[in-house]
Amino acid sequence: MTTVALAVTDGMLHFELALAMEVFGSDLTHLVNPWYDFALCGPSAVQVGRFRLEPDHGLEHLTRADTVIVPGWADVDQEPPAELVDAVRQAHGAGARVASLCTGAFVLAAAGLLDGRLATTHWAHTQELARRHPRVTVDPDVLYVDNGGVLTSAGKAAAMDLCLHLVRLDHGSAVANTVARRLVVPPHRDGGQAQFVTTPVPAPGNHPLAGLFPWALQRLDQPLTVEDLARQARMSSRHLGRHFKSVTGTTPLQWLLAQRIRHAQELLETTEDTVDTIATATGMGTATTLRRHFARTVGVPPDTYRRTFRTRTRPGPLNGERHP
Structure with a gap:
């Protein structure tokens, strides 16, 4: 799993997009060489929040990736763009491992990749995902779900958990834990090969159990x-x-x-x-x-x-x- 493509269009959530770029797009060849060959794929220049990004490749490049990551989709009341949905579906059909971060699950669901599978998304949108896609079993309580070739995560911090989980599957826990330390995030919310990952972890901060x-x-x-x-x-x-x-x-x-x-x-x-x-x-x-x-x-x-x-x-x- 050496090639990672981040699928973007207008309306993506910048937090999830940025953390995926930080994990997979950084030069970490001092940990594992080669690290991931990372590509940003979109139809053209895209607007993400207040930022405008110029993709490296078009969406058709997704079919060449080992792993495709779909960041959070901002407006879940609207259907995601058909060209993005089609590109993600084709990438999965070509054998890519596909992972969604936060509300990116709506893109995977629209592509039919979650039918008959357990999935999750941000807790505030789990009911809407289940309503619009009744063939998907939506679990609002887990951090992320690993179905093998299709993975989904809950929101924000859980998106980082899923990215580290992918690193762990590809390179082992020692490397994933080192990446987590580099990013100053907890390395413990992983589930190895368990299909449905629910392992909780304390977030760092000022609370009675911090020590x-x-x-x-x-x-x-x-x-x-x-x-x-x-x-x-x-x-x-x-x-x-x-x-x-x-x-x-x-x-x-x-x-x-x-x-x-x-x-x-x-x-x-x-x-x-x-x-x-x-x-x-x-x-x-x-x-x-x-x-x-x-x-x-x-x-x-x-x-x-x-x-x-x-x-x-x-x-x-x-x-x-x-x-x-």
Whole structure:
């Protein structure tokens, strides 16, 4: 998946467009060489918010891309341009992986790519997407949905999550986490090969749990309990649960499990450690426990997951990198 094309026309949301350009269009060959061959594709000069962009290629170039990304569509009350819908449909027919960011899902739905599939979009527009496209199963609660060749995301921050998820699928979690650090965003909202990704993550900021998350992430090898977390956060277990629900959308134990699975994925990709060793390093205790939770969450056993990444080009060492 080395060629990424960003499909644009008048009326796209500039935030989602810009973050896709930042992730895939930046020169990150110091991480992986080659990085993505990025192209901006549109019918002509396009107006995006207050900005006017000159595409590199016409929309017909989408059929040459490995991955096509459709940014958010501003006016969801109107049908997206037919030429954009047709170009995206043709790109998918040619074998491209197609991903929408935020309300870009309306373009994919109009192209028929979401029929019979689970999808998501910005929570404020999920009902409208479901009403206009009844053959699409719309889930308003997830961050993004990975159907393999077709992916959709919720709004704003979740669009970044999906972009990092694509990097992770292509280059592994170590590279994706490095890209996230470069962009100063959390690297933890991923779901590996799970089809439907709902793993929540705390957003950085000034909230009562800001200091607790890094403390817990450094101790994933330990059998942490809710009481341990509450003690560290200096609050009762009940108050901890309320804050966790508010900040992450889930419970303390569910969040811990998600982080243990994420860490196991990274170890499977980047080390030769046995499953028993990884179970200990992630606080799972035994290989049996790790295999059970890993398969249920990711969708495949740890050994299968490792073999999948062994068949891909392994990234070079990340030591000595410089981050702005």
